[in-house]
Amino acid sequence: MAHHRTRLRKVDRQPATAAAQAPRVVTDLTVTDGVAGPLLLAATGRRGLPAGFSVR
Numbered sequence: 001m002a003h004h005r006t007r008l009r010k011v012d013r014q015p016a017t018a019a020a021q022a023p024r025v026v027t028d029l030t031v032t033d034g035v036a037g038p039l040l041l042a043a044t045g046r047r048g049l050p051a052g053f054s055v056r
Helices: 016-032 036-043
Strands: none
Touching: 016 036
């Protein structure tokens, strides 16, 4: 199994509403663009990321 490294930047004091809304916005975009299934498989380690996506 391949291990991928991710770099996450710490953001101090994110507004609570923005932090709560961000996952919903990402979910809506992936469903609208038709990539929700492939991204869920990638997030659970079952497949790699679809073409055009990367983790940096």
